[in-house]
Amino acid sequence: MNDAPDAVSFGLLGGTVSYGLKRAYLRVIRDLEEALAPHGLTPPLLAALSIAAANPGIAPARLAAAMGHGRSRAAPLLDRLEADGLLERRDGPDRRSLGLHATRAGDLLLRRVTPVLAAHEARMTVGLPDGARDALAAALGTIAASDT
Amino acid sequence: MNDAPDAVSFGLLGGTVSYGLKRAYLRVIRDLEEALAPHGLTPPLLAALSIAAANPGIAPARLAAAMGHGRSRAAPLLDRLEADGLLERRDGPDRRSLGLHATRAGDLLLRRVTPVLAAHEARMTVGLPDGARDALAAALGTIAASDT
DNA sequence: TATTGTTATACTCTATAACTATA
DNA sequence: TATAGTTATAGAGTATAACAATA
Numbered sequence: 001m002n003d004a005p006d007a008v009s010f011g012l013l014g015g016t017v018s019y020g021l022k023r024a025y026l027r028v029i030r031d032l033e034e035a036l037a038p039h040g041l042t043p044p045l046l047a048a049l050s051i052a053a054a055n056p057g058i059a060p061a062r063l064a065a066a067m068g069h070g071r072s073r074a075a076p077l078l079d080r081l082e083a084d085g086l087l088e089r090r091d092g093p094d095r096r097s098l099g100l101h102a103t104r105a106g107d108l109l110l111r112r113v114t115p116v117l118a119a120h121e122a123r124m125t126v127g128l129p130d131g132a133r134d135a136l137a138a139a140l141g142t143i144a145a146s147d148t
Numbered sequence: 149m150n151d152a153p154d155a156v157s158f159g160l161l162g163g164t165v166s167y168g169l170k171r172a173y174l175r176v177i178r179d180l181e182e183a184l185a186p187h188g189l190t191p192p193l194l195a196a197l198s199i200a201a202a203n204p205g206i207a208p209a210r211l212a213a214a215m216g217h218g219r220s221r222a223a224p225l226l227d228r229l230e231a232d233g234l235l236e237r238r239d240g241p242d243r244r245s246l247g248l249h250a251t252r253a254g255d256l257l258l259r260r261v262t263p264v265l266a267a268h269e270a271r272m273t274v275g276l277p278d279g280a281r282d283a284l285a286a287a288l289g290t291i292a293a294s295d296t
Numbered sequence: 297t298a299t300t301g302t303t304a305t306a307c308t309c310t311a312t313a314a315c316t317a318t319a
Numbered sequence: 320t321a322t323a324g325t326t327a328t329a330g331a332g333t334a335t336a337a338c339a340a341t342a
Contacts, residue, residue: 008203008206008214009199010199010202012194012201012258013195016265017269017284017285018180018265018269018272019195021173022173022176023215023216023295024289024292025173026310027216027292028291032166043170047158047161047167047170050158054159054160055156058156060301065156066156070333070334071301072301072303072336073333073334089301094300096300097299097300097301121165124166125165125291126294127290128291133165135283135284136165136287136288137168140165140169140171140284142276143272143273144168145275146175147175190308192309208324209322217309217310218310219325220310220312222324223325237324243319244323
């Protein structure tokens with residue numbers, strides 16, 4: 001139990017949820033980027049497509065809010081997904097509102113990506129003791145949801 | 149138990165550690181940015197200063213690696229910390245190497261920021277059941293540490 | 297007047313590659 | 320040749336503000 005020649009201390013930040021989150025996030029986002037790249041997706045594009053597919057007719061502003069962003073973040077993501085034929089902006093309830101819908105190609109891509117995502121998830125949680133994965137997901141959900 | 153007019157589903161991503169991490173990270177980084185701004189710090193600057201202070205004489209490359217980055221990420225952070233008088237680049241063991249040292253002002257700032265960070269940490273974990281905070285920190289550490 | 301979607305803009309974070317000095 | 324630090328450059332993510340159309 002001493003294979004590092006010289007362990008680095010994180011000082012103030014050691015053992016905090018805050019900095020642990022940052023380092024875990026960095027690791028996860030890189031792995032996911034790599035896993036998705038062959039499918040022409042990035043993590044935010046997948047998130048937008050996944051939410052749109054699960055909530056047919058959702059408005060851009062609501063999709064952005066679900067992702068934790070402001071309205072203006074949606075446009076470039078939707079532009080890209082629409083250009084790739086994965087999603088459509090259709091008319092919404094208002095003449096000023098839009099309703100988003102995954103296309104057939106979008107649904108197929110999501111199905112194709114499902115095992116990729118599952119493998120990624122397994123890779124990220126492989127070191128966790130039994131039951132810790134679910135507890136972790138729950139704790140993360142609590143933190144994210146407390147976003148006033 | 150039904151106060152949201154229409155809950156948004158995350159589809160594929162719902163319940164995953166991967167996406168939970170992303171949303172929790174967004175919430176935490178925003179809160180921390182806000183909390184640190186009055187002290188002239190950003191989260192990465194605090195991380196670099198905290199690590200440098202806890203590991204006197206550490207080399208820039210090792211500091212960057214501890215933060216999960218490549219060598220080139222260190223320079224701009226160190227430039228800024230040095231310009232603010234919080235950190236010094238001194239000579240290292242080699243003529244090509246440097247040793248980083250927090251200045252007195254850097255140490256004082258860290259001390260001043262300690263309660264700010266503790267309050268931030270408390271804010272982020274207030275919704276978690278007893279014992280979940282430590283389990284969360286441990287799980288995050290496991291994920292981050294498995295970074296090959 | 298408020299809301300929806302968009303555009304413009306800027307700033308931070310991050311990565312890759314190339315350069316210099318030293319080993 | 321390899322390593323340490325830096326610089327240059329580019330790209331992605333995010334935020335704010337302002338705009339046009341509609342309500």
